[in-house]
Amino acid sequence: GNSVTQMEGPVTLSEEAFLTINCTYTATGYPSLFWYVQYPGEGLQLLLKATKADDKGSNKGFEATYRKETTSFHLEKGSVQVSDSAVYFCALRAGNQGGKLIFGQGTELSVKP
Amino acid sequence: DAGVIQSPRHEVTEMGQEVTLRCKPISGHDYLFWYRQTMMRGLELLIYFNNNVPIDDSGMPEDRFSAKMPNASFSTLKIQPSEPRDSAVYFCASSSIPYRGRSGYEQYFGPGTRLTVT
Numbered sequence: 072g073n074s075v076t077q078m079e080g081p082v083t084l085s086e087e088a089f090l091t092i093n094c095t096y097t098a099t100g101y102p103s104l105f106w107y108v109q110y111p112g113e114g115l116q117l118l119l120k121a122t123k124a125d126d127k128g129s130n131k132g133f134e135a136t137y138r139k140e141t142t143s144f145h146l147e148k149g150s151v152q153v154s155d156s157a158v159y160f161c162a163l164r165a166g167n168q169g170g171k172l173i174f175g176q177g178t179e180l181s182v183k184p
Numbered sequence: 185d186a187g188v189i190q191s192p193r194h195e196v197t198e199m200g201q202e203v204t205l206r207c208k209p210i211s212g213h214d215y216l217f218w219y220r221q222t223m224m225r226g227l228e229l230l231i232y233f234n235n236n237v238p239i240d241d242s243g244m245p246e247d248r249f250s251a252k253m254p255n256a257s258f259s260t261l262k263i264q265p266s267e268p269r270d271s272a273v274y275f276c277a278s279s280s281i282p283y284r285g286r287s288g289y290e291q292y293f294g295p296g297t298r299l300t301v302t
Contacts (some may be wrong), residue, residue: 114293
């Protein structure tokens with residue numbers, strides 16, 4: 072079946088450090104891939120997305136590249152800020168799922184000054 | 185656009201009482217989703233609708249939970265009777281199909297309803 076696996080958290084970094092949060096997926100066909108972010112006390116917000124292989128999604132300094140050969144969609148940021156502290160969710164939509172998204176378990180990021 | 189609207193934002197109730205959570209999706213969206221989030225179980229999809237019709241309710245925990253979508257701009261999630269283990273944050277989200285060159289299917293979440301059952 073379709074599934075998403077994220078690296079376990081929490082991830083703790085110092086401000087201006089480089090961030091990678093790993094995400095791998097299992098899906099039939101050619102899924103669309105998403106990263107969502109959840110700040111404390113809020114709902115999930117779409118951070119970026121990619122709809123086909125080799126696409127790069129980017130937003131607010133975050134990037135992720137759709138790698139079909141490794142079934143991965145790792146989230147990266149060159150220099151994190153304290154305000155990036157949040158929970159990050161990787162998700163996929165497979166073509167046979169209608170509007171349903173499959174979410175990973177979430178990875179908590181804590182950035183210290 | 186106002187985004188997805190949920191009410192109430194917080195609900196505290198006693199075990200055995202009926203609880204109704206409300207959601208107004210983004211205008212023009214075709215899909216509506218209800219999720220539950222807890223520390224123990226993470227984010228769980230309870231049910232989703234397409235054009236007001238329930239498509240998949242396999243995530244609804246038990247018969248105490250029911251959801252309706254009487255029209256394109258309103259949905260409810262009802263718990264009757266409520267139990268302490270229902271305490272969680274409940275999110276509503278909506279999305280649209282691809283149109284006018286947009287890829288579609290990205291979900292927009294409401295702020296959530298924090299439910300506490302004592």
